[in-house]
Amino acid sequence: MSLTPSSKLIGTLFQPDTLAMKPTRDGYGTGLVEAGQADANVVALCADLAESTRSDGFATAFPSRFFECGVAEQNMACVAAGLAVAGKIPFIASYAAFSPGRNWEQIRTTIAYNDANVKVMGHHAGISVGPDGATHQMTEDIALMRAMPNMTVVVPCDAEEARKAVRAAAHAVGPWYIRFAREKSPVFTSFATPFVPGKAQIFWEAHKPQVALIACGTTVYACLEAARLLEREGIASTVVNCHTVKPLDDRKIGEVLRKCGAAVTAEEHQVIGGLGGAVAELAARTCPVPIEFVGMQGSFGESGTPGELMAKYGMDAVAVARAAKKALSRK
Amino acid sequence: MLEETATDLRRSVIETVSHAGSGHIAGPLGMADIFSALYFHALKHNPKRPNWPLRDRLVLSNGHICPIQYAALAHAGYFPKKELMTLRQLGTRLQGHPHRGALPGVETTSGPLGSGLSQACGMALAARLDGARHRVYCLMSDGEHQEGNVWEAAMFAARHRLSSLTAIIDRNNIQIDGMTEDVMPLESLRAKYESFNWHVLEIDGHNIEQFVDALHEARAIYERPTAIIAHTIPGKGVDFMEFDYHWHSKPFKPGEAAKAIAELRTLKKTIVSEHE
Numbered sequence: 001m002s003l004t005p006s007s008k009l010i011g012t013l014f015q016p017d018t019l020a021m022k023p024t025r026d027g028y029g030t031g032l033v034e035a036g037q038a039d040a041n042v043v044a045l046c047a048d049l050a051e052s053t054r055s056d057g058f059a060t061a062f063p064s065r066f067f068e069c070g071v072a073e074q075n076m077a078c079v080a081a082g083l084a085v086a087g088k089i090p091f092i093a094s095y096a097a098f099s100p101g102r103n104w105e106q107i108r109t110t111i112a113y114n115d116a117n118v119k120v121m122g123h124h125a126g127i128s129v130g131p132d133g134a135t136h137q138m139t140e141d142i143a144l145m146r147a148m149p150n151m152t153v154v155v156p157c158d159a160e161e162a163r164k165a166v167r168a169a170a171h172a173v174g175p176w177y178i179r180f181a182r183e184k185s186p187v188f189t190s191f192a193t194p195f196v197p198g199k200a201q202i203f204w205e206a207h208k209p210q211v212a213l214i215a216c217g218t219t220v221y222a223c224l225e226a227a228r229l230l231e232r233e234g235i236a237s238t239v240v241n242c243h244t245v246k247p248l249d250d251r252k253i254g255e256v257l258r259k260c261g262a263a264v265t266a267e268e269h270q271v272i273g274g275l276g277g278a279v280a281e282l283a284a285r286t287c288p289v290p291i292e293f294v295g296m297q298g299s300f301g302e303s304g305t306p307g308e309l310m311a312k313y314g315m316d317a318v319a320v321a322r323a324a325k326k327a328l329s330r331k
Numbered sequence: 332m333l334e335e336t337a338t339d340l341r342r343s344v345i346e347t348v349s350h351a352g353s354g355h356i357a358g359p360l361g362m363a364d365i366f367s368a369l370y371f372h373a374l375k376h377n378p379k380r381p382n383w384p385l386r387d388r389l390v391l392s393n394g395h396i397c398p399i400q401y402a403a404l405a406h407a408g409y410f411p412k413k414e415l416m417t418l419r420q421l422g423t424r425l426q427g428h429p430h431r432g433a434l435p436g437v438e439t440t441s442g443p444l445g446s447g448l449s450q451a452c453g454m455a456l457a458a459r460l461d462g463a464r465h466r467v468y469c470l471m472s473d474g475e476h477q478e479g480n481v482w483e484a485a486m487f488a489a490r491h492r493l494s495s496l497t498a499i500i501d502r503n504n505i506q507i508d509g510m511t512e513d514v515m516p517l518e519s520l521r522a523k524y525e526s527f528n529w530h531v532l533e534i535d536g537h538n539i540e541q542f543v544d545a546l547h548e549a550r551a552i553y554e555r556p557t558a559i560i561a562h563t564i565p566g567k568g569v570d571f572m573e574f575d576y577h578w579h580s581k582p583f584k585p586g587e588a589a590k591a592i593a594e595l596r597t598l599k600k601t602i603v604s605e606h607e
Contacts, residue, residue: 043460067456067491075483078446082390082453085431085439088460090453106446106480114431114440 002206002227002236008192009203014228020159021184024218025123027162028180029054032091034163035170036062042170045080045092047073053093053123053180073099074106077118081110084117089170096122096138096179104144111175112150119169120145120177126268127301127309128183128218134300143273145177146246152176153246154197155267155275157220158187161243164195172197181268183306185218200249202256206236210331211324212260214240214253216275219266219294222310225317230324237324248278254286262327266294266320268310290330292323332606333539336406337367338599341568342592343402343415349588351419354427357565357578358472359399361503361536365470365561368539370403373546375465378408381435387465388438388454392447393472393501394428395580401425401434409436445478447471448498452484455493466550469498474506477515482527489528492554497546498529500558501536503565505576524558536561569594 003009012018036042036058043065046055050068059066069076073094080090092099100107100120111118122145127137145153152174156162162180169176194201203220204227211230213223220241227237238256242249257263263283265276271293280291294315301309310316341363348354370376375387391400398418405412410424417423424434428442439450451469458465475481488496500520508514517523524531530552534541542561549557565579566572569591583591 065460069487070483070490072483072487074446074480075449075452075487078449078480078484079453079456079487081439081446082450082455083457084453085450086388086454086457086461088453088457105443106449109440109443110446110450 002204004202004205006194007201007203008190010188010190013188013224016186019186019188022159022187023182023184024156024159024162025054025180025182027156027159028093028121028166029057031163031166032058033061035167036065039089039170041087042089042091043067043083045069045076045090047071047076047094047099049094049123053121055093073103077103077106078110080118081114081116085114089117089119091119091121093121093123095136096125096141097136100141100144100177101138108148112148115150116175117173118175120175121180122177123180124182125179126181126217127296127313128181128268128306130183130306130309131303133303137301139268139270139296139301140273141179142245142267142269142275143277146273146278150175151246152197152244154244155179155216156243157217157241158185158189160187160189160191161193161195165243168195168197179217181218186221188221195243198244198247198249200244200252201241202238203241204237204239206231206238209236209238209260210262211235211328212238212240212256212263213266213320213324214242214256214263214275214279215266216242216245217268219268219315222315222317223266223320226320226324229317229321235324235328242275245275245278248282250282253279253282257283257289258287261289262331263289263291264294264320264323264327265291266315268315269295271295271297290327292327294320294323333367333371334364334602335599336371337363338568338595338602340367340399340402340406342595343406344398345588345591345595347402347415347418348398349583350416353582354398354419355395355580357505357572358393358396358501358503360569360572361563361565361567362396362399362501363567364537364539365499365542366399366403368542369468370407373543378436381409385463385465388451388467390438390447390451390454390467390469391429391441392469393444393475394441397429400429404434404436410434444472444475445480448481448484449487451496452488452491452493455496456491458495467496469496471498471500473500473502473504473511473517473520476517476520485524485527485529488556493556494552494554496556497549498556498558500560501563502560503563505565505579507579509576520560528555530555530557531560532557533560533562536563537567568598
């Protein structure tokens with residue numbers, strides 16, 4: 001075992017049956033209520049998806065600070081901008097396919113360029129959305145939001161980290177985008193696992209690592225599993241939880257790339273423009289090393305169970321381990 | 332007198348837009364009377380304290396007519412008038428479309444159409460949460476009502492009973508590609524807003540008394556937002572520009588700006604003599 005002492009992960013990490021299974025959107029619900037208790041300026045908006053986005057807990061706790069917008073994401077983004085310039089801290093929640101998918105220009109002009117303190121919460125991101133199919137499986141949102149000036153982009157790896165990310169967003173000043181998944185996934189970080197926006201975390205580091213596995217979102221757990229698979233084959237790796245895709249932790253990621261000399265990025269997103277793109281841009285600027293990209297390879301998803309889809313589109317532990325060997329072979 | 336001030340604002344608009352070499356002209360000239368009435372009579376504001384929390388909020392949804400807002404802000408004392416001549420130049424606070432934070436008195440960033448009314452709704456909601464009594468005014472063009480976002484906001488404002496919100500719609504019948512009723516008909520705008528559960532008033536946008544009365548009536552309405560449809564003449568005050576949609580954003584040719592200003596001078600003399 002090569003878990004780093006600072007990670008404070010759940011002890012039974014590699015016995016999935018013992019881990020709590022929760023979707024990261026649950027962390028939004030919990031974090032939002034906590035943020036609402038901590039600061040009376042926190043308000044929440046939703047576009048007819050209160051239960052699904054876990055906004056309902058806040059709506060019950062603070063009914064006068066919750067605004068139902070109906071199925072109208074463009075209006076929701078701009079109403080939030082108005083609330084924010086008047087001193088409120090609005091969280092807007094919908095499926096990522098619609099927000100920021102449909103209301104990208106409103107987010108660009110009235111939130112990002114306007115530098116309004118709005119927190120955009122993109123739910124049901126990635127293909128693990130499952131049976132709803134490709135229309136509802138958002139795989140381009142990180143690219144959309146990462147290209148936008150002023151915007152911070154965070155992708156939590158489990159429900160506990162999602163809770164912390166929401167608290168951090170409420171505390172930070174400026175526009176944020178946080179990405180959540182629909183499907184249950186293992187909760188493997190603990191209350192004590194640090195979360196510092198903009199700081200990538202090394203969860204696993206073998207002696208003399210040969211390859212870095214850099215991930216965000218639920219694929220971080222797949223990378224930890226892949227690290228164990230690789231360990232059995234005598235391949236030493238480092239696993240980085242890169243929850244903040246923008247601003248990227250250039251120092252830490254650069255250090256890992258230099259130390260390992262090869263890398264795999266993994267995300268439930270298109271390999272164009274997401275975390276992989278961000279890491280490749282950094283590598284090109286500072287230390288060009290072979291990188292393999294795990295994620296959607298330029299196609300849309302489809303209906304299926306989350307497990308079937310993650311296997312078919314190559315985003316599980318086996319796929320990460322395979323990509324690691326390929327990156328190593330290119331060293 | 333507000334009509335005279337409006338003519339001064341028109342002159343500033345022609346001078347700044349012609350100096351900049353680009354920018355919108357017909358809309359700003361058409362809205363000069365309303366801007367004069369707002370900044371020099373109706374709005375509760377303080378140019379020396381642009382962030383005064385109790386001020387009324389003015390959201391310019393149709394950001395492209397910003398030359399008239401910039402002129403009104405400068406004449407009201409938000410910033411020196413000579414700065415108007417920096418419009419659209421590198422490093423200016425007077426961006427081609429208004430940007431919050433760049434210039435005092437600009438409440439929000441705008442330009443892309445259809446999103447101002449929603450932001451005004453957000454400001455009105457925030458005021459209600461804070462127990463504040465200021466009003467929120469949203470200036471809109473008629474053409475921007477072709478954006479779906481506007482109707483999402485119209486539904487939202489009525490649903491949340493935002494009576495502190497007043498939309499002021501510049502019904503000048505022109506847009507870039509032609510007359511609104513040819514490009515994409517908007518009528519009946521009144522019936523549309525009424526069916527969205529708004530209180531609707533229609534006025535002559537060049538009759539300042541009617542406009543001020545309408546603002547008063549809006550304040551009197553319980554639990555409903557008000558839309559004031561102001562019928563205006565695009566290019567108002569300059570004979571060769573009035574009603575010609577080509578002047579939506581056409582640059583001046585040499586001599587045209589001077590000719591326009593000369594016409595305004597005649598207009599101003601008429602206004603003064605009428606009031607003598």
